[in-house]
Amino acid sequence: MLKTLITAAIVSASLSAAATAQENETLRVGMSGGYFPFTFVRQDELQGFEVDMMNAVGEETGLDIEFETMSFSGLVGALEAGRIDTIANQITITPEREEAFAFTQPYVIDGAQVVTREGNDEIEGVEDLRGQSVAVNLGSNFEQLLRDLPYADEIEIRTYESNIEQDVALGRVDAFVMDRVSSAQVIQESPLPLELAGEPFSEIRNALPFRDTEDGRTLRDRVNEALATLKEDGTLTGISEKWFGVDITAPVSE
Known part of the structure; x- marks a missing residue:
């Protein structure tokens, strides 16, 4: 009887460890699903540059990618609460965010862009x-x-x-500011009836944020190595050209 109980306990522990390992092999990725062409839903299918x-x-x-969509404004809170492991939704690296999260290397380098209604001659940049x-x-x-x-x-700034x-x-608002690539798309x-107003300003670099914990940094490092490989072998360039017709993953000077 004792031997049976010990065997059952070992089996239970093994199954629990296996379940934990399987859970650790899933990367939960948060995104809005509403930011064409980076992440959007068309014909009930989540797609876009960041999905690919x-x-x-x-x-x-070798990680299983599990996408979780929610409002953009809720993504950071979900990451902080541990409901997701990272965010793939054009998260710009800022000093404030670097204090709170562990970032991968940038995978998009872009600039902010002003967009107006066609014929708005008052705003040229x-x-x-x-x-x-x-x-x-x-x-x-x-x-x-x-x-x-x-x-x-x-400036009267309105959030949407x-x-x-x-x-x-x-004509309910005079202009909006978005990244250059998304604006053009x-x-x-x-x-x-929209048009770009002037040249891009303020370079922005998008990367994947992870919780700044030991587990979060370990997962970040694993993903970071993958991003480096995907850049070197041309995979990221191919994905970028598929969605944008140009490579947005490297500085213009490269």
């Missing part, structure tokens, strides 16, 4: 945002970029969960 990139990371690391209402996605870094401008107190492009096209794909 994370699937490639999964193949390289970021320097013309004085006295204007400007929309940004709630929880994004673009709000902070605008607040860092020397004339930020002259969605419909940012529609409100600019309808939105204009190309959308029937809305």
Whole structure:
């Protein structure tokens, strides 16, 4: 009887360890699913640049990628609470975020872009945002970029969960600020009367944040190695060219 109980205990412990190991082999990736062409849903299928990139990371690391979609503004809280392991939704590296999270190397290097309704001659770039209402996605870094401008107190900044492009096209807000690549894609794909205003400003670098714990840093290092390999073998370039027609994963000078 004792031997049976010991055997059962060993089996139970082994199954528990196996379940834990299996859980550790899953990378839970949070994203909004509403930021074309990086992460979006079309015909009930989650797709986009960052979806393909994370699937490639999964193949390289042997990790099972589990996508979890939620509002963009809730992603950081979900990461902090441990409900997800990282965020793949154009998270820009900032000093404040570097204090809170362990980041991978950048996988997108871009610039912030002003977008207006077609024919808006009053705004020809970021320097013309004085006295204007400007929309940004709630929880994004673009709000902070605008607040860092020397004339930020002259800009009416509005935060949006969605419909940012529609409100600019309808004249409810004067402009919006988004990354250059996404802005160009939105204009190309959308029937809305929108146009780029001026040149990109303030270089931004997107990377994957992990919790700054021993386990989080270990997982970050594993993913970071995969990103390095995917850059070296051209996989990231191929994914970028598929979605954007250009390589957004390296500095322009490279």
